[in-house]
């Protein structure tokens with residue numbers, strides 16, 4: 001149900017969300033439906049999950065299309081009649097792209113070009129896409145400002161930067177309106193905690209719930225601008241509707257604008273989980289060798305998004321965790337064996 005602060009920004013549009021069964025995409029689909037839009041979710045379920053959109057399947061304004069952005073014919077079909085595309089489909093994770101650069105390249109670059117060219121051919125006016133803070137690469141500057149980027153540190157970062165380059169070229173060649181949103185370490189409900197490529201927050205929480213030691217790679221002083229998913233939804237709504245010509249064909253940082261290091265993060269998460277299970281206080285943190293390809297410090301300047309998009313994020317890390325912690329607790333407990341250290345209890 002919409003909360004008391006809920007207000008409509010985008011309404012009465014036909015919106016295609018690629019990767020709509022994924023973490024961020026499913027949060028976008030939910031928000032678009034609540035605001036009164038028709039939503040088509042296009043996903044191949046490679047990392048997305050049906051559970052993320054299960055509650056939307058019976059909504060009269062929601063359509064799920066199973067298919068791949070790597071298939072241009074399917075892309076052309078699915079863009080028909082759309083006012084707008086929020087392109088989220090991609091293969092995430094820096095380490096995964098290092099292990100398997102070919103697949104990352106096919107999906108994140110090949111699939112991206114399929115989608116944006118299908119959008120051009122289908123006469124779709126605006127294409128808003130998920131860019132990434134990984135584009136800052138080895139640039140030492142803090143805070144990260146949109147026009148100062150370094151060399152990419154992974155195939156994933158290359159792929160996300162290639163998206164920005166293609167968008168610039170496509171908007172000047174074909175006139176499609178594009179906006180890239182460089183997300184910084186997003187967290188929140190529907191985030192996948194499973195597998196080697198899971199993000200830090202759900203991974204640490206899962207370890208605590210299972211009674212295992214969370215593993216930090218490196219000394220834990222590396223820092224991130226952890227961004228609650230509702231801030232990301234808010235940025236997409238604004239990018240979808242802005243009429244500011246200076247915002248079009250541009251890229252923006254999407255973050256809260258505060259950094260937290262991993263040592264601080266893991267303690268904060270432990271404190272958030274203690275009311276659920278006090279035995280978590282005994283769990284020690286394990287430190288392992290740092291991973292290649294990771295940026296050391298990441299902190300966004302959000303001035304540009306504030307100025308041109310009127311972006312105003314409402315949730316810092318603590319406020320976001322307050323909203324998300326129950327979801328993590330309930331969902332990460334599923335599948336735990338009966339005698340696991342993480343007891344199935346609720347508060």
Ligand SMILES: NC(=O)c1ccc[n+]([C@@H]2O[C@H](COP(=O)([O-])OP(=O)(O)OC[C@H]3O[C@@H](n4cnc5c(N)ncnc54)[C@H](O)[C@@H]3O)[C@@H](O)[C@H]2O)c1
Pocket residue numbers: 018019020021022023024025042043044045046047048049067068069070087088089090091092107111130131132133182183184185186187192199
């Ligand atoms: N989560 C973050 O912190 C973060 C940070 C920066 C950028 N991003 C970007 O945001 C977007 C969404 O990320 P997420 O965290 O929700 O990841 P996710 O893995 O949960 O979602 C990606 C979705 O894309 C779908 N997909 C993958 N390949 C596809 C294909 N060939 N055809 C159709 N669908 C396909 C997956 O099944 C999944 O549902 C991605 O583009 C990602 O690169 C995420």
